[in-house]
Amino acid sequence: MNENKNLEKADKNYIWHPFTQMQDWAHEQPVIISEGEGSYLKDIRGKEYIDGVSSIWVNIFGHRKKEINDAISEQLGHIAHSTLLGLTNIPAIQLAERLVGILRSSFSMHSSLLNKVFYSDNGSTSVEVALKMAFQYWKHKSVEGKHTFLSLENAYHGDTLGAVSVGGIDMFHKTFEPILFKTYRAPSPYCYRCSSDMDYPECGHACIQKMEEILQQHHTEIAGVIIEPLIQAAGGMIVAPQGYLARVRELCNAYNVLLIADEVATGFGRTGRMFACEHENVLPDIICLSKGITGGYMPLAATVAREEIYNAFLGSFRELKTFFHGHSYTGNPLACAAACACLDLFEKEKILHNIQQKIAIFETRLREMGELSHVGNVRNCGLMAGVELVKDRGTKTPYEWEQKMGWNVTHHARDNGVFIRPLGNVIVIMPPLSISTETLDTMLKTIYNAICAVT
Numbered sequence: 001m002n003e004n005k006n007l008e009k010a011d012k013n014y015i016w017h018p019f020t021q022m023q024d025w026a027h028e029q030p031v032i033i034s035e036g037e038g039s040y041l042k043d044i045r046g047k048e049y050i051d052g053v054s055s056i057w058v059n060i061f062g063h064r065k066k067e068i069n070d071a072i073s074e075q076l077g078h079i080a081h082s083t084l085l086g087l088t089n090i091p092a093i094q095l096a097e098r099l100v101g102i103l104r105s106s107f108s109m110h111s112s113l114l115n116k117v118f119y120s121d122n123g124s125t126s127v128e129v130a131l132k133m134a135f136q137y138w139k140h141k142s143v144e145g146k147h148t149f150l151s152l153e154n155a156y157h158g159d160t161l162g163a164v165s166v167g168g169i170d171m172f173h174k175t176f177e178p179i180l181f182k183t184y185r186a187p188s189p190y191c192y193r194c195s196s197d198m199d200y201p202e203c204g205h206a207c208i209q210k211m212e213e214i215l216q217q218h219h220t221e222i223a224g225v226i227i228e229p230l231i232q233a234a235g236g237m238i239v240a241p242q243g244y245l246a247r248v249r250e251l252c253n254a255y256n257v258l259l260i261a262d263e264v265a266t267g268f269g270r271t272g273r274m275f276a277c278e279h280e281n282v283l284p285d286i287i288c289l290s291k292g293i294t295g296g297y298m299p300l301a302a303t304v305a306r307e308e309i310y311n312a313f314l315g316s317f318r319e320l321k322t323f324f325h326g327h328s329y330t331g332n333p334l335a336c337a338a339a340c341a342c343l344d345l346f347e348k349e350k351i352l353h354n355i356q357q358k359i360a361i362f363e364t365r366l367r368e369m370g371e372l373s374h375v376g377n378v379r380n381c382g383l384m385a386g387v388e389l390v391k392d393r394g395t396k397t398p399y400e401w402e403q404k405m406g407w408n409v410t411h412h413a414r415d416n417g418v419f420i421r422p423l424g425n426v427i428v429i430m431p432p433l434s435i436s437t438e439t440l441d442t443m444l445k446t447i448y449n450a451i452c453a454v455t
């Protein structure tokens, strides 16, 4: 007991938590996690919680998954880390080959391939890499002036400055405006709160028309369009209407800009397919992968480019076409070994097949939640969902953010054994893909009850 108190005190003394007002944290009783098993987390007092957000969107196969544990232990018996600068290593090679194989079968309708894997260690860096690659690609192609990007309102691509520059969430990003590079911003495909005040499909993708106007005027300045395909996750689980992504691809072709798909959140089965882009049969020029890549075990990311982009960087050393970018832990063998084990599990456990039934249950329960008097909109893409709370359903009036309604609901759920995190007034639900249908049911009931109790 004393030990627990000491841990609590040390946390408050020494840890500065991410996205956290530490003055509030100081008055809270922190939940200190000591173990996990399957879809459950356990704290130092022995209380269990369903991991309703997959430990912030990373976990796929549950905690303490034997095959992943074994792969990491096995790799530890060889070497924990060596560098990809001037050397290479076995797991990094094996993973790159396997990723390209998976991408090939996911996008088999296309003749072009995503087949050049650049490693880094988190989602934000995978985006930085993509942006720098896209910019430098045009330079090498001797196309002048493509010095910026087009991104979306409500976009989230990470917290490093390049990623923040293409971000569109004012609460997180606006403060940093003076130190960001300038980008163009297209409307978010947020049908529930459409900025043109229209309805899908009568709107004919009005938000895309706005994007086209920007491209028409500024394509000579734009190196790439970066988007979170199908669902803008951190922006509030905003699901794009059908056909949106395919239209973005067409525009990129028409205006000679690269399409960067940030699948950091959506990749590895979260949307019901291996990659979100598959739903609309869209091949991006560059794809950013992280979060689920190691099943939520270790930090790892891959920015995978089409061969044509890679080829533009080839030349004699003196031409300085080298991609000057790299991180200390690039291609970390432990993380790559974990990722290989995950790709095995996708096959062995037929994950993509088995989640279809869970998605159906998920959607039925979500529809029930959508009937509640303070739920304005419920949306999902596979096992990623957002439940938007409103003060008034008729007028869609949101709760004032200071009321912390989302936070209150998640707090209630946590007291009742489900750990989830809100995004403002949106309750995010994103369980591990391996969650059992019983646990899925328990989780959704607890969240339903929490919404009823709090709103």
Ligand SMILES: *Cc1c(COP(=O)(O)O)cnc(C)c1O
Binding pocket: 122, 123, 124, 125, 127, 156, 157, 158, 159, 228, 233, 234, 262, 263, 264, 265, 266, 290, 291
């Ligand atoms: C989480 C996220 C990122 C950033 O990843 P980190 O590992 O947190 O740096 C980037 N893009 C998207 C779409 C994300 O959801």
